[in-house]
Every structure is written in C-alpha cells, then in structure tokens.
Amino acid sequence: MAKQLKKKIDQTTEEKIKIAARKLFTRKGFAAVKTRDIAEEAGINLALLNYYFRSKEKLFKLIMEESFLQFVKGIAEQFNDENTNIDEKIEKLVESYIDLFSQYPDLPLFILSELREHPDAFSSRLDAVTGISRSVFVKQIREAMKNGVYPEMHTFHFLANMMSLIVFPFIGSPMLMKITDISVKQYQEMIQERKKMIPIWIKAMLKSNAYKLIK
Amino acid sequence: MAKQLKKKIDQTTEEKIKIAARKLFTRKGFAAVKTRDIAEEAGINLALLNYYFRSKEKLFKLIMEESFLQFVKGIAEQFNDENTNIDEKIEKLVESYIDLFSQYPDLPLFILSELREHPDAFSSRLDAVTGISRSVFVKQIREAMKNGVYPEMHTFHFLANMMSLIVFPFIGSPMLMKITDISVKQYQEMIQERKKMIPIWIKAMLKSNAYKLIK
DNA sequence: AAGTATTTTAAACAAATGATTAAAACCAAT
DNA sequence: ATTGGTTTTAATCATTTGTTTAAAATACTT
Incomplete structure (x- = not known):
C-alpha cells in the first residue's frame, strides 16, 4: 500500500474534507449542510466524500x-x-x-x-x-x-x-x-x-x- | 367571504399548522424540519401548509x-x-x-x-x-x-x-x-x-x- | 335545495440531495 | 515502459422534499 507519499506538505484530501465539514457543520448544523456544500468548500469532487467517509452521517458523527x-x-x-x-x-x-x-x-x-x-x-x-x-x-x-x-x-x-x-x-x-x-x-x-x-x-x-x- | 364560522371551539387549521410548526422549528431548526413532518404533527394534509402559508420559508419567518x-x-x-x-x-x-x-x-x-x-x-x-x-x-x-x-x-x-x-x-x-x-x-x-x-x-x-x- | 365560495384531499411534478458506478488519472515499484 | 494499486472524475441513480394541481368535500348564502 503506497499511501500518500506525495502530499506530505499539502493537506491530504481526507483532511480537506474534514476541515470543510467541521467548518460547515459547526456553523449550520447537520441538516442545513449539503454534501455538495462540503465538496465545494473543500475543493474536491463530490464522490470523494463518500469514498473517504462512507456517508454524510458518518462524517458528521466523526466531526x-x-x-x-x-x-x-x-x-x-x-x-x-x-x-x-x-x-x-x-x-x-x-x-x-x-x-x-x-x-x-x-x-x-x-x-x-x-x-x-x-x-x-x-x-x-x-x-x-x-x-x-x-x-x-x-x-x-x-x-x-x-x-x-x-x-x-x-x-x-x-x-x-x-x-x-x-x-x-x-x-x-x-x-x-x-x-x-x-x-x-x-x-x-x-x-x-x-x-x-x-x-x-x-x-x-x-x-x-x-x-x-x-x- | 364566509370564513370559519364553524370551528370557534376547535383550533382552526391555520392554528394547528402554526402550533406544529413552532414546536418542530423551535426544537430542530429550519433545515431539519420537513414540510411532511409539520403536516403529520398538525394532523393535516400536506397541501394545506402551502394553501395557508404559501411556503415553508414564509411559515418559518412568521414563527x-x-x-x-x-x-x-x-x-x-x-x-x-x-x-x-x-x-x-x-x-x-x-x-x-x-x-x-x-x-x-x-x-x-x-x-x-x-x-x-x-x-x-x-x-x-x-x-x-x-x-x-x-x-x-x-x-x-x-x-x-x-x-x-x-x-x-x-x-x-x-x-x-x-x-x-x-x-x-x-x-x-x-x-x-x-x-x-x-x-x-x-x-x-x-x-x-x-x-x-x-x-x-x-x-x-x-x-x-x-x-x-x-x- | 341550489348555487357559490372555501377548504381539504390524493396525486403528481420538478428540483434537490445523498450515494454509487465505471472509467480515467495518478502514483510508486519493478 | 509496464504493472498494480490508489485516487479522482463525470455521469447517473434513487429518494427525498417543497410545491402545485385538479378534483372532491364541506360550509355558507340565498
């Protein structure tokens, strides 16, 4: 498993999603935040949210x-x-x-x-x-x-x-x-x-x- | 305009919706409440919400x-x-x-x-x-x-x-x-x-x- | 009782939304 | 360069959700 040996300086995609999700969830709550909002805020493709965190709810619970x-x-x-x-x-x-x-x-x-x-x-x-x-x-x-x-x-x-x-x-x-x-x-x-x-x-x-x- | 001369004792439909909406909005916030939740809580048909209050947002602002x-x-x-x-x-x-x-x-x-x-x-x-x-x-x-x-x-x-x-x-x-x-x-x-x-x-x-x- | 306005209902619509898929791009090791 | 894995992408799916529609039911007036 050659896992992210590249981005050691930059934020990893997973981190970017978490940071964006934390910001939005904390400010607006679970229901008011759309997965597309998180994707946009994080600057990532929508599907990556599910790729890394399975579901919006799992991501929320983590945050x-x-x-x-x-x-x-x-x-x-x-x-x-x-x-x-x-x-x-x-x-x-x-x-x-x-x-x-x-x-x-x-x-x-x-x-x-x-x-x-x-x-x-x-x-x-x-x-x-x-x-x-x-x-x-x-x-x-x-x-x-x-x-x-x-x-x-x-x-x-x-x-x-x-x-x-x-x-x-x-x-x-x-x-x-x-x-x-x-x-x-x-x-x-x-x-x-x-x-x-x-x-x-x-x-x-x-x-x-x-x-x-x-x- | 023959307006509700009937239900003087009972709650009017409009009131029932407002009461249900207030309860749910206050507890869960705008985004987390679905119009169908309000209809169910009020015991009314879904379409009556829009009939009396135009939209979910108008109802929320009123509350x-x-x-x-x-x-x-x-x-x-x-x-x-x-x-x-x-x-x-x-x-x-x-x-x-x-x-x-x-x-x-x-x-x-x-x-x-x-x-x-x-x-x-x-x-x-x-x-x-x-x-x-x-x-x-x-x-x-x-x-x-x-x-x-x-x-x-x-x-x-x-x-x-x-x-x-x-x-x-x-x-x-x-x-x-x-x-x-x-x-x-x-x-x-x-x-x-x-x-x-x-x-x-x-x-x-x-x-x-x-x-x-x-x- | 008939006629008219108002209220209620079931069904449907269109857009939004969470999630998935299959292919493409990327990366590191051989 | 080729291979094998990982990550990213665009497109699509299935539900959910807010709203509308047209018909049915109800209430009120004459």
Missing part, C-alpha cells in the same frame, strides 16, 4: 465526536488535578475555555444544540464527564463549604454559573454586540477581560450567601 | 418573528419602567424570563442559533432592542456607578452576566443534569430557586469591584 472531546477535554483534566486549589482551578478553566472559544466561536452552540436534540447520543461520552460530580474540584468546593470558607451552594448552581459566564458571551455575541453597540474589536477585548473578571465574580457569588438569603 | 418578539418583549417593557429601581428591575426581569423559558425551554437556543447564523435578519427588530443602551435601566446603573453605589463595570459585562445566568441553565440543561446527576424534578426546583438567587448573585458581582482588581 461531532472530535468536537465533543475538544469541548470536554479541559474539564476532565483540570477538575482532577490534585495539585491546584479551588482558585487556581477556576482561573485555569476560565482561561483555557475562553481561549478555546475565541478560536472556535461556533463550538459551544454546536455542542449544546446537538446535546439538546440528542441527549442520549453522548451519554456514553458524558459518563466520562459525569465523573465531575466525583472530581477533586467538586470535593474541594464541598469541603470548603463544610468548613465555612464558603456558604452552602448546590453543585448545580455553582457549575451552571461558572459555565454560564464563560460560554454565554460566545453563544450570544451577535445579540450582545448589537445591544451594547460595540465593535468586534471591543467585543474581543471584553472577552479577554473576562478571563480575570470571571474568577472574581465566581468568588463573589460563592460568598454571597444566596441560599440563606432566599429563605 | 421566527413571533418567537423573537416573545423573546425581547420583556426587555423593552421592564427596562424603561420609570417607577422601579435597579433591584426591582432585576428581580422582575429574572422572574419573568425564568417563567417564560420554563414554559418554552427550546426558545433561547432557537433564537440565539438563528441570530448567530443570520445576524442581520433581525437587525431591524433588534433596533427596537438596541434602545437598551439608552434605556432607563442602563441609565440607572450608570448613575449608581457614578455615585459610587457600585464600582465601575462596562454595560457589556453587566448585561452579559445577567443574561448568562438566566439563559444558560435552559440551553445547557441536558448537560447540566447529566453532570450534576439530578432528576428533571430537581432541575426544575433549581431553576425556580434561581429566581431569587440570581438577583443576589448579580448584586454580589456588581459589588465585587472586579475592574479594579484586574489592574
């Missing part, structure tokens, strides 16, 4: 799998680091996710849409993530609450709030930019600012003692 | 328009109320949106996806919302910051944070439920809790003085 891993990779790593404390974990997580989404702004909406339409399609993968509730991070948080460092707060709220503050500005960027009347450049500056501000906000929320106050 | 108005209606109203202070506005806004999204959980993702793919399709409608930056609410916030009640924070961050905390738990519900291992019932309780907690958190974030701390 989805990779995107999903990219999405959750950071969590599993950071959440179980024994050598960092709560504050450090929050800072690292916020920074790495803001960097990731700055590079792939369509990624969050893509994953969350897919997860919403097919909640069970990734339950096996999510099991790896489910470990979150038993992660070092969550244990550290619970410990801190037990010791009175922070008031009580359900893990749901803590994780929801953290993810909210990180993810939403990417999902809602067109709306936020219109509403607040800022340029793309200003938007990107705001996003960068949030790397430092979100950890401060999270701590402020943790300390707010909201649970006692609502009773 | 989209209504959904969008539903989405932004609350903002315009609450934001320009001269008779409520900052705290009251936040409380009302949080409560009305959590109620809205509890009833229509797919609405936020639907709107935000559409806005992301076609940012200009609603710029005319958003202009009505753009008034937000000149709203009573934003003026009140800026005033409070000028008077030292709250430290400085860009409107972008304030609005982004508020919308984040409200909207994300709906967008990310499948993921959040899996990760935190809670039931649908528990999830709904958490969501209700947030009505009271989010205003507290927002105030805590406002007071956190994050801008000074990051310098």
Whole structure:
C-alpha cells in the first residue's frame, strides 16, 4: 500500500474534507449542510466524500465526536488535578475555555444544540464527564463549604454559573454586540477581560450567601 | 367571504399548522424540519401548509418573528419602567424570563442559533432592542456607578452576566443534569430557586469591584 | 335545495440531495 | 515502459422534499 507519499506538505484530501465539514457543520448544523456544500468548500469532487467517509452521517458523527472531546477535554483534566486549589482551578478553566472559544466561536452552540436534540447520543461520552460530580474540584468546593470558607451552594448552581459566564458571551455575541453597540474589536477585548473578571465574580457569588438569603 | 364560522371551539387549521410548526422549528431548526413532518404533527394534509402559508420559508419567518418578539418583549417593557429601581428591575426581569423559558425551554437556543447564523435578519427588530443602551435601566446603573453605589463595570459585562445566568441553565440543561446527576424534578426546583438567587448573585458581582482588581 | 365560495384531499411534478458506478488519472515499484 | 494499486472524475441513480394541481368535500348564502 503506497499511501500518500506525495502530499506530505499539502493537506491530504481526507483532511480537506474534514476541515470543510467541521467548518460547515459547526456553523449550520447537520441538516442545513449539503454534501455538495462540503465538496465545494473543500475543493474536491463530490464522490470523494463518500469514498473517504462512507456517508454524510458518518462524517458528521466523526466531526461531532472530535468536537465533543475538544469541548470536554479541559474539564476532565483540570477538575482532577490534585495539585491546584479551588482558585487556581477556576482561573485555569476560565482561561483555557475562553481561549478555546475565541478560536472556535461556533463550538459551544454546536455542542449544546446537538446535546439538546440528542441527549442520549453522548451519554456514553458524558459518563466520562459525569465523573465531575466525583472530581477533586467538586470535593474541594464541598469541603470548603463544610468548613465555612464558603456558604452552602448546590453543585448545580455553582457549575451552571461558572459555565454560564464563560460560554454565554460566545453563544450570544451577535445579540450582545448589537445591544451594547460595540465593535468586534471591543467585543474581543471584553472577552479577554473576562478571563480575570470571571474568577472574581465566581468568588463573589460563592460568598454571597444566596441560599440563606432566599429563605 | 364566509370564513370559519364553524370551528370557534376547535383550533382552526391555520392554528394547528402554526402550533406544529413552532414546536418542530423551535426544537430542530429550519433545515431539519420537513414540510411532511409539520403536516403529520398538525394532523393535516400536506397541501394545506402551502394553501395557508404559501411556503415553508414564509411559515418559518412568521414563527421566527413571533418567537423573537416573545423573546425581547420583556426587555423593552421592564427596562424603561420609570417607577422601579435597579433591584426591582432585576428581580422582575429574572422572574419573568425564568417563567417564560420554563414554559418554552427550546426558545433561547432557537433564537440565539438563528441570530448567530443570520445576524442581520433581525437587525431591524433588534433596533427596537438596541434602545437598551439608552434605556432607563442602563441609565440607572450608570448613575449608581457614578455615585459610587457600585464600582465601575462596562454595560457589556453587566448585561452579559445577567443574561448568562438566566439563559444558560435552559440551553445547557441536558448537560447540566447529566453532570450534576439530578432528576428533571430537581432541575426544575433549581431553576425556580434561581429566581431569587440570581438577583443576589448579580448584586454580589456588581459589588465585587472586579475592574479594579484586574489592574 | 341550489348555487357559490372555501377548504381539504390524493396525486403528481420538478428540483434537490445523498450515494454509487465505471472509467480515467495518478502514483510508486519493478 | 509496464504493472498494480490508489485516487479522482463525470455521469447517473434513487429518494427525498417543497410545491402545485385538479378534483372532491364541506360550509355558507340565498
């Protein structure tokens, strides 16, 4: 098998298709993307898509799998680091996710849409993530609450709030930019600012003692 | 023109189609929904869709328009109320949106996806919302910051944070439920809790003085 | 009840779309 | 150069899908 000894510098056809498919699927979703769109975007013959990936659906699942891993990779790593404390974990997580989404702004909406339409399609993968509730991070948080460092707060709220503050500005960027009347450049500056501000906000929320106050 | 004097109790065919279309479009988006799906869901003959709404696209735009108005209606109203202070506005806004999204959980993702793919399709409608930056609410916030009640924070961050905390738990519900291992019932309780907690958190974030701390 | 307008239906159409095929082009080794 | 494998291409196929048509059914008016 003399396999692509030629194109070592250039992208291989397989790569070109995957890159084009990832771009389009991530931006528009499975149903809105036609195989001919992918072929055109990749600059390849339509039949090559099936030659390399069998079907549109198989290609989509491949892209989805990779995107999903990219999405959750950071969590599993950071959440179980024994050598960092709560504050450090929050800072690292916020920074790495803001960097990731700055590079792939369509990624969050893509994953969350897919997860919403097919909640069970990734339950096996999510099991790896489910470990979150038993992660070092969550244990550290619970410990801190037990010791009175922070008031009580359900893990749901803590994780929801953290993810909210990180993810939403990417999902809602067109709306936020219109509403607040800022340029793309200003938007990107705001996003960068949030790397430092979100950890401060999270701590402020943790300390707010909201649970006692609502009773 | 003798127009439907019969079905005053029952849903009219037009309504049945709209209800079915809204349900499917909101859940799966334009491209993933087939006209035959809508017809089946509505329990009507396929041709009636075109008879009443001309085309799939016209029907979609109609649904989209209504959904969008539903989405932004609350903002315009609450934001320009001269008779409520900052705290009251936040409380009302949080409560009305959590109620809205509890009833229509797919609405936020639907709107935000559409806005992301076609940012200009609603710029005319958003202009009505753009008034937000000149709203009573934003003026009140800026005033409070000028008077030292709250430290400085860009409107972008304030609005982004508020919308984040409200909207994300709906967008990310499948993921959040899996990760935190809670039931649908528990999830709904958490969501209700947030009505009271989010205003507290927002105030805590406002007071956190994050801008000074990051310098 | 007859006549007229409106609504509904089954069938069909045309274009779009995912996939396949068979031949051509290409590549590396002999 | 020839061979044997791999990759690419143009053409074609079979379904799906949005829409239309013409007839049937229904509702309303006189």
